[in-house]
Amino acid sequence: MKILVCISNVPDTTTKIKFVDDLKKLDETGIQWIINPWDELALTRALELKDEPANGIEKVTVAHVGLVGSEPTIRKALAIGADDAIRINADAADGYFVAFQLAEVLNNDPYDIILCGIESSDFNCSTVGGMLAEFLGIPSVSAVSALNLENGEDVIIREIDGGNETVTVPMPFVAIVQKGITKEPRIPSMRGIMMARSKPINVIEPAAIEAMTEIIGYEMPKPRAACKFVDAENPAELIELLQNEAKLI
Amino acid sequence: MSVITFVENWEGKFKKLTFELVSYTAKVAEMLNTTSIALSIGSVESSELDKLGNYGVKKVIHIDNDNLKILDNQAYTSVIADVATREGATVVILSNNNTGKALAPRLSARLKAGIGSGVSKLPVSIDPFIVYKKVYSGNAFANVSIKSDIRILTLSQNSFDVIETPNEASVETIEVQVENDLVKTNVTDIQKQAGKILLTDAEIVVSGGRGMKSGDNWGPLVEMADLLGAATACSRPVSDEGWRPHEEHTGQTGKIISPNLYFALGISGATQHIAGVSASKYIVAVNTDKDAPVFEAAQYGIVGDAMKVLPKLVEALREIKSK
Numbered sequence: 001m002k003i004l005v006c007i008s009n010v011p012d013t014t015t016k017i018k019f020v021d022d023l024k025k026l027d028e029t030g031i032q033w034i035i036n037p038w039d040e041l042a043l044t045r046a047l048e049l050k051d052e053p054a055n056g057i058e059k060v061t062v063a064h065v066g067l068v069g070s071e072p073t074i075r076k077a078l079a080i081g082a083d084d085a086i087r088i089n090a091d092a093a094d095g096y097f098v099a100f101q102l103a104e105v106l107n108n109d110p111y112d113i114i115l116c117g118i119e120s121s122d123f124n125c126s127t128v129g130g131m132l133a134e135f136l137g138i139p140s141v142s143a144v145s146a147l148n149l150e151n152g153e154d155v156i157i158r159e160i161d162g163g164n165e166t167v168t169v170p171m172p173f174v175a176i177v178q179k180g181i182t183k184e185p186r187i188p189s190m191r192g193i194m195m196a197r198s199k200p201i202n203v204i205e206p207a208a209i210e211a212m213t214e215i216i217g218y219e220m221p222k223p224r225a226a227c228k229f230v231d232a233e234n235p236a237e238l239i240e241l242l243q244n245e246a247k248l249i
Numbered sequence: 250m251s252v253i254t255f256v257e258n259w260e261g262k263f264k265k266l267t268f269e270l271v272s273y274t275a276k277v278a279e280m281l282n283t284t285s286i287a288l289s290i291g292s293v294e295s296s297e298l299d300k301l302g303n304y305g306v307k308k309v310i311h312i313d314n315d316n317l318k319i320l321d322n323q324a325y326t327s328v329i330a331d332v333a334t335r336e337g338a339t340v341v342i343l344s345n346n347n348t349g350k351a352l353a354p355r356l357s358a359r360l361k362a363g364i365g366s367g368v369s370k371l372p373v374s375i376d377p378f379i380v381y382k383k384v385y386s387g388n389a390f391a392n393v394s395i396k397s398d399i400r401i402l403t404l405s406q407n408s409f410d411v412i413e414t415p416n417e418a419s420v421e422t423i424e425v426q427v428e429n430d431l432v433k434t435n436v437t438d439i440q441k442q443a444g445k446i447l448l449t450d451a452e453i454v455v456s457g458g459r460g461m462k463s464g465d466n467w468g469p470l471v472e473m474a475d476l477l478g479a480a481t482a483c484s485r486p487v488s489d490e491g492w493r494p495h496e497e498h499t500g501q502t503g504k505i506i507s508p509n510l511y512f513a514l515g516i517s518g519a520t521q522h523i524a525g526v527s528a529s530k531y532i533v534a535v536n537t538d539k540d541a542p543v544f545e546a547a548q549y550g551i552v553g554d555a556m557k558v559l560p561k562l563v564e565a566l567r568e569i570k571s572k
């Protein structure tokens with residue numbers, strides 16, 4: 001059995017986001033690039049499943065659509081423990097473009113379980129996993145908070161509005177994972193970092209398609225009104241303000 | 250041409266999010282000068298279906314099929330895509346909730362349609378088709394042009410007002426073929442969270458952070474939530490510690506919510522926490538540290554000990570509720 005984890009390369013979650021070129025382009029100065037947090041959890045879960053010999057997982061591969069500049073992020077995934085990597089050599093124009101490129105490669109190189117994060121923390125689209133499954137014509141399970149294997153079959157917990165469902169789907173499938181899939185992301189060990197240097201990154205040229213969407217400009221959030229402080233000795237005044245000034249309660 | 254929305258039901262009932270979706274759909278159709286349709290899948294009574302017309306859609310299509318009793322993403326995608334195609338839909342609108350996030354991307358690939366996900370406003374323009382959406386987890390926004398002939402939008406919950414419009418929609422029940430082997434999802438167990446206000450549905454949310462010191466201190470916070478008809482939430486370390494259940498974790502890696510009012514009690518306001526709550530209309534913070542970043546996001550604040558402030562808030566609320 002083989003597992004593929006799709007990873008996105010995003011600015012560290014504490015980055016002070018700024019733009020240049022008349023708010024048309026992200027200001028990349030000083031940005032630390034990381035594996036998208038959910039993808040890191042997905043990778044960790046894949047490796048946990050592989051650690052269990054009874055699951056019979058031969059390898060965990062990471063796939064990424066991006067230019068050579070994102071190789072440090074791929075190396076980090078290899079250092080965490082992925083066996084090898086695929087990099088599709090194109091700028092990740094939008095979710096549709098990324099999913100299409102991944103599908104093109106996976107059509108000829110199938111995996112049994114494909115994991116994607118619930119969203120990428122840059123564009124917050126929640127699209128790649130579902131699109132990829134549709135392009136491949138295979139099942140997808142979304143909002144996945146647990147993935148286990150029992151006698152070679154998957155047992156998945158997905159969140160629904162107001163509860164959880166335990167489901168199983170035939171392989172191959174795409175699981176779109178969120179919080180709960182594992183507790184903490186795995187941290188690369190010294191040995192992992194050394195080994196990552198010689199693990200293969202298979203670079204593939206992209207298929208010719210156009211993105212469906214285009215960001216034409218960014219805006220910064222509107223500054224919020226300054227905070228109005230109420231004396232800690234008199235919290236009733238806060239309730240009064242919420243009731244009569246903001247009219248919220 | 251038409252604009253179509255897929256409306257989910259919960260045990261045969263719609264909820265506020267449905268009416269937000271339908272109101273939004275009717276407005277988008279108005280912008281495009283075309284008709285609006287709501288598609289309901291599942292066993293929903295006609296009295297419930299009739300309600301959809303009150304929010305401006307002109308036609309309701311209802312499908313009830315045994316093979317659509319559980320959410321199978323492939324079967325649903327196939328049915329919604331067929332109806333959208335038959336109705337000549339140029340915009341397909343879903344909620345940005347769990348179900349919408351599961352289906353919208355599949356529909357996008359199926360219909361060769363670009364997505365605008367998590368929108369909270371009407372499109373900025375329709376020719377070119379431009380939507381305004383959150384990016385970088387709320388640290389910025391973007392105007393996104395969708396270039397395909399069909400567009401898919403997912404609407405954030407609690408971000409678009411419900412608009413009642415006197416209007417009667419025609420309700421049409423149609424039969425569809427869903428082959429047994431199209432359904433690949435096998436649901437073996439369902440665990441419902443009974444009797445609680447869903448965090449994503451709530452208009453008021455009372456949330457506690459590590460400043461609450463221990464899981465044992467949540468009594469007055471829960472009482473305050475009860476008095477307000479609010480849902481309870483927490484920061485990530487609180488759910489990691491097991492003080493509160495994981496469903497309550499809000500923030501970048503937890504639930505992303507947009508209530509009218511969010512109380513942050515003993516929460517520092519780290520970017521990753523604010524990422525999940527910055528769409529709240531009002532944020533109220535209580536924190537011992539006057540320099541805590543949470544006050545930059547808040548409109549009302551108290552610099553003080555949550556343990557001492559909470560009981561007084563509860564008391565004041567009881568007072569106004571008794572009037």
Ligand SMILES: Cc1cc2nc3c(=O)[nH]c(=O)nc-3n(C[C@H](O)[C@H](O)[C@H](O)COP(=O)(O)OP(=O)(O)OC[C@H]3O[C@@H](n4cnc5c(N)ncnc54)[C@H](O)[C@@H]3O)c2cc1C
Pocket residue numbers: 013037457458459460461483484485486487498499500501502503514515516517518519520521522525535536537538541553554555556
């Ligand atoms: C990739 C990534 C993703 C993350 N995702 C999330 C996420 O989704 N959600 C999330 O919440 N965090 C997330 N975090 C963690 C985040 O960075 C913060 O560590 C976390 O939000 C802090 O939680 P807190 O405010 O409860 O605790 P602290 O940061 O410990 O803050 C406690 C606050 O309580 C105040 N306080 C102390 N005592 C009292 C008292 N008696 N009364 C009133 N105030 C008091 C303190 O002044 C302080 O401001 C993420 C981090 C990373 C790296």
